[in-house]
Amino acid sequence: MKVLMQWSSLSIGYDKKPLVENLDLIIRSPEILCVVGETGIGKSTLLRFIAGLQEKERLSGTVTEVNQIRKAMVFQETDQIFPWKRVLSNVMIGMSKTTENLSQAKAILRELGIEDKKDAYPYTLSGGQKQRVAIARALMRKPDLLLMDEPFGSLDVQNRKKNQEILRQLFWHHELSVVFVTHDLQEAIDLGDRILLLKNPGHHQYYEVTDKNRQLLLPQLLSEMRI
Amino acid sequence: MKAMVANNKILWLCLSLMVLAGGCTVGTQSHDDKELQIAEQFGLAYAPLVVIKEKSMMQDHGVQVEWIQLNNASAIREAMLSSHLDIGFMGIPPYLIGKDNDMGWEVFTGLTKAELALVSNNEDINALTDIERQDRIILPQPGSIQHILLAMAAEKEFGDAQYFDEQLLSMSHPDGLQALKNSKDPVLLFTAPPYVAMALQEPKFQKVLTGVDAFGGPFTFIVGVASETAWREKKSQIDIFQTVLREAILWMEQYPEDAADLLAPYYQITHQEMMNYLQSGELVYALDVQGMERFQEFMLQVGYIKKEEALR
Amino acid sequence: MNRWLKHILVIISFMMLWQLVFWWGIYPTASFPSVFHIFRALWMEFTQGDLSRQLLITLWTITKGVGVGALLAVILAFVWRKKGIVGDMIATMVSVAHPLPGIALLPLLILWFGIGERVIVVMIVHAVVWPMLINIKAGLDNMPVIYHQIADVFSLSSKTRIFEIALPSSLPFMLSGLKTGWARAWRAMIAGEMVFGVIGQSGGLGTYLFQKRVFMDTPGLLAGLLVIIAMGIFVEEFFFSFLENSTIKRWGMGQ
Numbered sequence: 001m002k003v004l005m006q007w008s009s010l011s012i013g014y015d016k017k018p019l020v021e022n023l024d025l026i027i028r029s030p031e032i033l034c035v036v037g038e039t040g041i042g043k044s045t046l047l048r049f050i051a052g053l054q055e056k057e058r059l060s061g062t063v064t065e066v067n068q069i070r071k072a073m074v075f076q077e078t079d080q081i082f083p084w085k086r087v088l089s090n091v092m093i094g095m096s097k098t099t100e101n102l103s104q105a106k107a108i109l110r111e112l113g114i115e116d117k118k119d120a121y122p123y124t125l126s127g128g129q130k131q132r133v134a135i136a137r138a139l140m141r142k143p144d145l146l147l148m149d150e151p152f153g154s155l156d157v158q159n160r161k162k163n164q165e166i167l168r169q170l171f172w173h174h175e176l177s178v179v180f181v182t183h184d185l186q187e188a189i190d191l192g193d194r195i196l197l198l199k200n201p202g203h204h205q206y207y208e209v210t211d212k213n214r215q216l217l218l219p220q221l222l223s224e225m226r227i
Numbered sequence: 228m229k230a231m232v233a234n235n236k237i238l239w240l241c242l243s244l245m246v247l248a249g250g251c252t253v254g255t256q257s258h259d260d261k262e263l264q265i266a267e268q269f270g271l272a273y274a275p276l277v278v279i280k281e282k283s284m285m286q287d288h289g290v291q292v293e294w295i296q297l298n299n300a301s302a303i304r305e306a307m308l309s310s311h312l313d314i315g316f317m318g319i320p321p322y323l324i325g326k327d328n329d330m331g332w333e334v335f336t337g338l339t340k341a342e343l344a345l346v347s348n349n350e351d352i353n354a355l356t357d358i359e360r361q362d363r364i365i366l367p368q369p370g371s372i373q374h375i376l377l378a379m380a381a382e383k384e385f386g387d388a389q390y391f392d393e394q395l396l397s398m399s400h401p402d403g404l405q406a407l408k409n410s411k412d413p414v415l416l417f418t419a420p421p422y423v424a425m426a427l428q429e430p431k432f433q434k435v436l437t438g439v440d441a442f443g444g445p446f447t448f449i450v451g452v453a454s455e456t457a458w459r460e461k462k463s464q465i466d467i468f469q470t471v472l473r474e475a476i477l478w479m480e481q482y483p484e485d486a487a488d489l490l491a492p493y494y495q496i497t498h499q500e501m502m503n504y505l506q507s508g509e510l511v512y513a514l515d516v517q518g519m520e521r522f523q524e525f526m527l528q529v530g531y532i533k534k535e536e537a538l539r
Numbered sequence: 540m541n542r543w544l545k546h547i548l549v550i551i552s553f554m555m556l557w558q559l560v561f562w563w564g565i566y567p568t569a570s571f572p573s574v575f576h577i578f579r580a581l582w583m584e585f586t587q588g589d590l591s592r593q594l595l596i597t598l599w600t601i602t603k604g605v606g607v608g609a610l611l612a613v614i615l616a617f618v619w620r621k622k623g624i625v626g627d628m629i630a631t632m633v634s635v636a637h638p639l640p641g642i643a644l645l646p647l648l649i650l651w652f653g654i655g656e657r658v659i660v661v662m663i664v665h666a667v668v669w670p671m672l673i674n675i676k677a678g679l680d681n682m683p684v685i686y687h688q689i690a691d692v693f694s695l696s697s698k699t700r701i702f703e704i705a706l707p708s709s710l711p712f713m714l715s716g717l718k719t720g721w722a723r724a725w726r727a728m729i730a731g732e733m734v735f736g737v738i739g740q741s742g743g744l745g746t747y748l749f750q751k752r753v754f755m756d757t758p759g760l761l762a763g764l765l766v767i768i769a770m771g772i773f774v775e776e777f778f779f780s781f782l783e784n785s786t787i788k789r790w791g792m793g794q
Contacts, residue, residue, distance in 0.1 A: 051692050073692040080685050083790045084707040093703060094695040123791025141693065301752050308570040321753070328569045328755045370753040397749065406649055531754070 004029040004069060004145060004177050008062050012042070012049050013201070019045050021202040027145065032171060032178040034188035037198035038225065043181045044149055046198070047073075050179060051147050069145055072138035076150040078130040081122040081137075088118040091136045101140075108136045111173070112166055128152075128159030132166065139174065148180045152187070164191055185221050189214060197224060263290055263457075263464045266297045266306060266315040270400070271421055271504055272339040272449050273316060275512050277493050278475040278486065288467045298399070299368060303452075307332060313457035314468065316449050318372030319522045320531070327532035331455030336469055337516040341419050341448040342509045343373060343438030345380075346426040349413040353433050355384045358391070358415065365396045365403040366417040370531065372438075372448065373417035379525055380441040388529040407432070419448065420509040446518030469514075476512045479505070572758040580758035581765060590747060594766060597743030600656065601724050604663025608720060609713075611664065612671035617701070619676050629672075637669035641727040642734060659731050659743075666727040667720035674716025678709020711787050718779060725774075729767065 004027045013019040019042030027033060035043050048054045051073050074080075081090050091105045109115040112132040114125075122130060131151050138146055152160040168191065171178060182188050188195050195207040195217075205224065207217060263285065267276050279285060285292045295312065297303050300321030306312035308330065316338055325332060345364070352358060366373040374395070381390035398406060403416045404426055415435060416426060426432050439445060451472070453465050479486040487501040494501065504510065526532045554574050560566070561573040572580075584590035619629040641662040648658045686708060690700045706713075732745020742750075744767060751760040786792075 048688075053688055053691055071692065073689075075685055075688070077683075077685055079683060080689060082686075082704065082707070083792050084710070084786070085703070094693055094699045121790055137693075147692075301755075304755060305570070308567055324753075324755050325569075328757075329567070330569055368753045369750055402646065402649065405646075409649075 002029040018201045029177045030175040031193040033194050034192035035181045035196045036188045041198045047181050070143045071145045072141045072143035073147040074134045074151045076153045078127045081130050083122050146178045264293045264313045266295050266303045275475045284471045307454040320375040332452050334450045336451040337447040339449040340511045344423045345417045345436040347415045347433045348407045350431045362413045363396045364415045368397045376441040447516050576758040577761045581762035593747045604660045608664040608667030612668050616675035641665045663724045666723035670719040671716035674712045678712030682708045
């Protein structure tokens with residue numbers, strides 16, 4: 001199994017007060033790494049830091065990226081889609097409109113089951129569809145690492161299940177590395193290959209998800225979170 | 228709900244009717260038989276009016292005067308139409324335009340004769356034929372005496388009275404003088420004393436045309452006009468005003484030093500400058516009216532006025 | 540449709556009232572002409588006079604002024620957002636210049652820019668640029684944080700950030716700035732010409748009103764006012780509606 005990036009004894013936080021402390025993080029390729037923990041524990045900060053959005057907040061630690069890796073991100077908010085752009089232009093933003101790119105964008109939309117919406121304006125889409133447009137936009141960049149910040153958090157159960165399934169298929173097809181932040185433990189167990197549980201600064205724990213322990217993991221995580 | 232909307236509409240209609248009709252009643256009621264409302268404009272041409280005002284000469288005859296500062300003949304005309312004004316002073320052409328539009332006003336006196344002139348800010352422009360199509364000509368407003376004089380000259384020179392009409396620009400005399408001084412492009416200004424002399428102090432400025440040349444003889448620059456209602460209801464006050472005006476002009480001639488003392492602070496210039504203006508001969512204060520017929524004929528011929536009967 | 544019917548009803552009743560007052564005869568005809576005279580003057584001015592040309596000149600001049608003003612406002616808004624002395628200078632400039640009526644600046648503008656159409660355009664630019672600048676700045680300030688983050692994560696170019704994200708995102712603000720700017724430009728142009736009186740080839744509606752006034756053509760004056768009213772309604776009801784319907788309403792960005 002390849003290692004995409006590797007960090008050692010990383011501390012990040014605001015105003016010298018660490019949110020995440022002394023974290024060793026390895027991201028493999030491919031895998032889905034789900035980050036769970038209570039609200040405010042630093043999940044999103046960690047993710048944004050990986051994305052390069054919050055470089056300032058690094059307090060200490062070393063980062064080793066195997067190569068210059070391409071990152072893309074999907075946010076929680078459904079208004080991450082630009083309302084003034086049709087679905088296809090949203091997916092294509094910042095990319096030249098070559099036939100190759102266009103056909104790739106359409107292919108991705110097809111994979112996500114929203115090809116028929118390519119000329120629609122975002123306000124006509126459901127929340128779940130908007131999130132899939134965001135995923136399509138991220139995939140368009142052919143990312144090595146896809147960062148997702150509770151992308152299905154604002155969806156109803158039905159839409160959430162559907163999007164999880166689609167994500168799983170994409171993962172197999174594109175051989176992605178995904179860091180997936182969620183507060184929903186069941187979602188993490190369903191999706192993840194590994195789970196990183198953030199507890200307090202300096203306290204965190206990894207779990208491998210296997211077919212064997214899938215059933216047992218939920219109570220274990222729940223009890224761990226309480227400690 | 229429907230009924231309320233309808234009620235509102237009726238209310239609105241009544242209100243608008245009141246507003247439309249309202250102005251008139253206010254206008255006529257504000258008149259006081261003892262009082263005379265006179266419009267003054269700013270400029271040396273109106274100096275005898277300043278003398279009357281500053282020396283309270285009308286009050287000595289038992290007539291109260293309300294002096295109203297107005298900027299141009301259009302404003303005077305409008306004030307008279309709304310019955311807010313008895314007497315105003317202006318050039319002959321604006322008076323004729325009002326006459327042509329059925330105003331019952333009448334000239335009752337002359338006030339000033341003046342050396343008007345068209346001045347260029349460019350030494351290459353010495354005659355009308357030197358003026359290019361893109362050169363701007365500044366004058367107080369279309370329909371003013373300066374405009375008509377220019378049209379007369381253009382008629383003589385080019386056979387087309389409206390030859391310059393596309394390149395006119397309206398500005399007050401002082402603004403026009405500023406524009407002349409500050410513009411790099413060739414600009415001309417048709418103006419009156421003291422602005423003619425002030426402009427000609429600049430080395431490159433040229434006199435292109437005089438009012439007398441354009442008109443073909445002397446003419447009255449400013450006349451006094453009384454409104455139709457004033458003629459009907461305030462004839463005696465107008466008579467008194469005529470007498471007082473004659474006295475004022477006489478006094479200015481007899482006691483120029485005293486007149487300069489009185490007028491200099493009003494025009495914010497020195498006593499000596501005021502004396503120079505009064506004695507330069509550029510401005511002559513005189514009660515007779517000269518040139519009325521010629522203006523009428525010309526304006527009728529060119530179409531600035533339309534009615535034959537304005538000719539008396 | 541009902542709304543239009545109401546408008547028309549009000550206009551017709553007002554015209555009837557006007558005519559009644561005319562027949563009443565308390566005003567001199569020279570200052571209160573009949574409705575028929577006004578409409579005849581309107582017809583004559585359009586068919587034989589210069590009114591259509593003057594209307595076009597007015598609109599064209601305003602378009603130029605608004606175009607330059609809007610462009611300037613966009614550029615200044617982006618500069619303003621850069622922190623530091625330049626941004627502070629712009630902030631001061633806005634608070635000094637925004638409340639200043641263009642008409643008050645006119646004598647100075649004549650000194651600086653000479654005479655002619657340029658001055659009017661500069662005055663319109665002044666009328667437009669400050670309200671638009673304030674609005675665009677507000678639009679940029681109110682841009683959701685997530686748009687910045689998306690641009691950062693996807694390493695979008697400045698060109699894409701400005702033209703495909705920042706500007707469309709602040710479009711609702713820009714449009715309301717444009718509305719204010721248009722109203723101010725329209726007033727500035729007509730007022731400027733009425734005071735300043737550009738006559739001849741570069742004259743617009745203000746010049747038209749000025750000429751009608753000095754030659755005492757009251758029906759023509761009122762016909763000009765009708766054109767101004769009609770133009771105002773047209774721009775408000777059709778032009779801006781069209782702009783909104785084809786942009787922010789179409790995108791579901793109702794403010």
